[in-house]
Amino acid sequence: MLVSAKWLREYVNFPMTVAELGERLTMVGLELEGLEERPTNLQQVVTARVEMIGKHPRADRLQLCEVTTGNQIYQIVCGAPNVAVSAVVALALPGAKLHAGISIQETTVRGERSQGMLCSQRELGLGEDASGIWLLPPDTPIGTPLAEALGFNDTVLDISVTPNRSDCLSIVGIAREVAAICGMRLQYPVITCDESGPPV
DSSP: EEEEEEHHHHHOOSSSHHHHHHHHHHHHEEEEEEEEEEEEEGGTEEEEEEEEEEEOOSSSOOEEEEESSSOOOEEEEETTOOTTTOHHHHHHTTTOOOOOGBBOOEEEEETTOOOOOEEEEHTTTTOOOOSSEEEOOOSSSSTHHHHHHTTEEEEEEEEEOGEEEOOOESSSHHHHHHHHHOOOOOOOOOOOOOSSSSSO
């Protein structure tokens, strides 16, 4: 069973690392088969702001963009129609391995250096929109790993639940075990229901 550590913390804010929690769960009979950091394809992708846009001297449909992560400026060759000054974007740095096996390297495009890539949602594997680069909300902090800025960073526990522990086949069941291990109270999320509309 795959369990999100972030979701688990909504029920029990356990004081240990996820790896230590996995060891403790194994000791009580819920065997940890593995841990996986998610998402794996967004490493080396950070938020950045477009500072300047200029025409590419040797290509009509390409632009030279200067983008900043707050502590460093990068030159990026970009062909997206929606790139704009002050836009907050997803910048894949050299070494990034994106969705569908795209590997980002510093390169030269028609004689101009490109130190990364401004990405669309599809290139990141986070949506189907490939019409242009992904424009993030303007208040998104720059220089932050994209997964962190979007709240996607998480660790997933792969737990083997034996047939005699069917009580642990849900997030609440696992959270109950974690609360018992840590000597903490289980906190159920507050759920509100808007009772409007015609009677049923």
